[in-house]
Amino acid sequence: MKEITLKSPLDMHLHLRDEEMLKLVTPLTTQTFAGAVIMPNLVPPVDTLEALVSYRERITAALGDDVFKPYMALFFRDYSEAELAAAKDEMIGIKLYPAGATTNSEAGVKALDAVEPTFKMMEEMGIPLMVHGETHGFVMDREKEFLASYEYLAKKFPKLQITMEHITTADAVDLMGKYENLRATVTLQHLIITLDDVAGGMLNPHLFCKPIAKRPEDREALLQAALDANPSLMFGSDSAPHPLSKKECCGCAAGVFTAPLALARLAQLFDKHDKLENLQDFVSGNAQRLYGITPLEKKVKLENTPFEVPSAYTGHGQHVVPMHAGETLDWSVTHIS
Amino acid sequence: MKEITLKSPLDMHLHLRDEEMLKLVTPLTTQTFAGAVIMPNLVPPVDTLEALVSYRERITAALGDDVFKPYMALFFRDYSEAELAAAKDEMIGIKLYPAGATTNSEAGVKALDAVEPTFKMMEEMGIPLMVHGETHGFVMDREKEFLASYEYLAKKFPKLQITMEHITTADAVDLMGKYENLRATVTLQHLIITLDDVAGGMLNPHLFCKPIAKRPEDREALLQAALDANPSLMFGSDSAPHPLSKKECCGCAAGVFTAPLALARLAQLFDKHDKLENLQDFVSGNAQRLYGITPLEKKVKLENTPFEVPSAYTGHGQHVVPMHAGETLDWSVTHIS
Numbered sequence: 073m074k075e076i077t078l079k080s081p082l083d084m085h086l087h088l089r090d091e092e093m094l095k096l097v098t099p100l101t102t103q104t105f106a107g108a109v110i111m112p113n114l115v116p117p118v119d120t121l122e123a124l125v126s127y128r129e130r131i132t133a134a135l136g137d138d139v140f141k142p143y144m145a146l147f148f149r150d151y152s153e154a155e156l157a158a159a160k161d162e163m164i165g166i167k168l169y170p171a172g173a174t175t176n177s178e179a180g181v182k183a184l185d186a187v188e189p190t191f192k193m194m195e196e197m198g199i200p201l202m203v204h205g206e207t208h209g210f211v212m213d214r215e216k217e218f219l220a221s222y223e224y225l226a227k228k229f230p231k232l233q234i235t236m237e238h239i240t241t242a243d244a245v246d247l248m249g250k251y252e253n254l255r256a257t258v259t260l261q262h263l264i265i266t267l268d269d270v271a272g273g274m275l276n277p278h279l280f281c282k283p284i285a286k287r288p289e290d291r292e293a294l295l296q297a298a299l300d301a302n303p304s305l306m307f308g309s310d311s312a313p314h315p316l317s318k319k320e321c322c323g324c325a326a327g328v329f330t331a332p333l334a335l336a337r338l339a340q341l342f343d344k345h346d347k348l349e350n351l352q353d354f355v356s357g358n359a360q361r362l363y364g365i366t367p368l369e370k371k372v373k374l375e376n377t378p379f380e381v382p383s384a385y386t387g388h389g390q391h392v393v394p395m396h397a398g399e400t401l402d403w404s405v406t407h408i409s
Numbered sequence: 410m411k412e413i414t415l416k417s418p419l420d421m422h423l424h425l426r427d428e429e430m431l432k433l434v435t436p437l438t439t440q441t442f443a444g445a446v447i448m449p450n451l452v453p454p455v456d457t458l459e460a461l462v463s464y465r466e467r468i469t470a471a472l473g474d475d476v477f478k479p480y481m482a483l484f485f486r487d488y489s490e491a492e493l494a495a496a497k498d499e500m501i502g503i504k505l506y507p508a509g510a511t512t513n514s515e516a517g518v519k520a521l522d523a524v525e526p527t528f529k530m531m532e533e534m535g536i537p538l539m540v541h542g543e544t545h546g547f548v549m550d551r552e553k554e555f556l557a558s559y560e561y562l563a564k565k566f567p568k569l570q571i572t573m574e575h576i577t578t579a580d581a582v583d584l585m586g587k588y589e590n591l592r593a594t595v596t597l598q599h600l601i602i603t604l605d606d607v608a609g610g611m612l613n614p615h616l617f618c619k620p621i622a623k624r625p626e627d628r629e630a631l632l633q634a635a636l637d638a639n640p641s642l643m644f645g646s647d648s649a650p651h652p653l654s655k656k657e658c659c660g661c662a663a664g665v666f667t668a669p670l671a672l673a674r675l676a677q678l679f680d681k682h683d684k685l686e687n688l689q690d691f692v693s694g695n696a697q698r699l700y701g702i703t704p705l706e707k708k709v710k711l712e713n714t715p716f717e718v719p720s721a722y723t724g725h726g727q728h729v730v731p732m733h734a735g736e737t738l739d740w741s742v743t744h745i746s
Binding site: 280 | 547548549603604605607608609611612614617621624625661662663
């Protein structure tokens with residue numbers, strides 16, 4: 073019997089949605105994680121302090137007695153200095169979805185130019201920037217094409233802490249080591265799957281996410297960085313529930329739901345590669361250091377005993393199919409304190 | 410008003426399936442095409458003369474009064490000389506599926522070496538070989554990885570006529586010009602879409618096919634070769650109906666259904682690029698010359714008047730969603746004689 077006890081595991085990129093879906097999925101993260109960075113892409117987006125505080129209250133109401141801190145993020149827009157000052161202590165950072173970026177990386181940077189005053193204020197006030205780094209180019213090239221924009225920002229704002237969210241390519245792994253202020257999150261699924269698993273056999277909507285899973289050599293580079301607990305890399309599940317009706321219909325939404333099995337699957341993965349000793353840094357230590365946060369105390373014990381992943385998580389009128397639905401994992405969470 | 414009258418259009422790669430689906434889809438091809446190469450990947454595959462004759466009878470029964478010739482193909486296996494001699498005049502060629510690569514192809518050959526005696530006999534008897542050329546590698550590399558096998562066969566059997574079926578890459582376009590006995594078919598969808606259309610926005614199961622659509626530069630090379638009526642390239646729709654239940658479920662089957670709109674969409678495409686004059690060779694002339702066939706006489710007039718593609722074709726208890734479902738094309742078939 074092998075085991076590991078993780079201290080205060082953190083999910084640095086999480087979607088909890090809202091309303092009934094929020095009620096279903098929140099406990100599925102808060103049971104095993106001590107905290108998570110909550111993505112602000114609701115409709116409408118969370119882009120005021122009031123919306124942020126209100127969203128946090130809905131999350132807190134949904135997590136019951138679980139020891140868990142939601143690290144709230146604002147949705148990027150042109151903020152005034154007064155707005156940033158007021159929100160600063162209530163959030164962990166601001167998430168940018170670069171709608172203006174194009175295939176042409178120079179034009180992408182230009183789109184970023186327009187909002188540089190906000191970056192400048194964030195840098196001066198010590199507010200981290202989190203970025204969904206994709207251009208609007210060909211689906212397999214979008215992240216790679218955006219890397220020049222990351223580099224531009226990292227150089228132009230050397231004190232701005234920039235997180236490349238959910239990286240999927242070997243090129244991004246290379247880049248994150250290059251600038252001290254450039255770090256990254258990576259999901260569970262991008263350590264495991266490639267485009268083959270999405271579209272190589274039958275089309276699998278439950279493994280379809282954005283950024284899309286890339287080539288075998290990309291997965292290899294991401295996995296190696298995670299297993300090595302690369303000091304610039306943090307776990308961020310990007311766990312993203314969609315109702316079944318949005319996943320198996322014609323025109324399937326992007327997102328993989330991994331929250332309830334993430335730690336067990338990571339333990340299995342790190343154990344398989346004899347790197348269990350690095351899991352603590354990957355799922356908490358690196359994030360604590362990079363963001364300068366001290367999470368709530370929580371101990372999650374995992375052992376190599378089988379865990380049967382449910383075929384779906386249901387409740388509150390919702391029905392969400394997780395990754396590895398119906399499969400049996402080798403590791404499971406056995407105790408939480 | 411622009412118009413073009415195509416003489417005896419041919420679809421050099423077509424799936425008609427069997428039973429009720431065959432009854433629904435056969436007239437949707439035979440109305441506008443003078444002939445088509447019928448793929449033999451039924452379950453079980455069409456790999457005896459008896460099965461081939463019987464399948465042809467079922468097709469003939471389904472096409473009603475339409476002027477149409479089904480060019481039958483056998484499913485590749487180790488055939489004896491006597492079998493080949495008996496079947497030779499009843500078929501246009503033999504289709505090889507490397508094992509496991511596409512729908513119903515599990516019976517395909519495992520290694521090319523082992524079956525060289527059959528290739529040799531085919532070469533001597535003048536029986537063309539049609540190949541689904543994909544390896545079992547990473548989904549975006551499968552065709553490119555198979556090109557060396559095409560080259561090996563083309564050199565080793567210089568008199569064997571080899572068709573690279575449904576090519577999807579610029580590399581395949583380059584290769585088909587390199588050997589006199591190496592020609593290719595290309596589908597409608599691969600002249601129009603890339604992986605972006607399948608998985609760049611929402612996941613679109615109705616544009617998911619094997620080989621999967623590739624990169625923009627691949628589509629560009631395929632389109633250019635088609636517009637130029639490259640003498641080694643033939644139209645082969647690979648129109649592949651699946652019941653709706655197999656397309657929008659979790660785990661979607663591969664295949665795009667284009668038969669009923671193929672000629673109108675091709676006319677629109679060639680017209681857009683001012684290449685209408687090359688459409689005749691692309692949809693018939695090249696195939697006649699490369700296969701040495703004289704098709705039945707049929708004239709199909711197309712004009713640039715709108716054609717509303719149905720959201721589905723139904724009948725015989727079947728329900729098939731075509732490419733461009735619910736969209737309006739700029740060209741339509743206006744007269745057939």
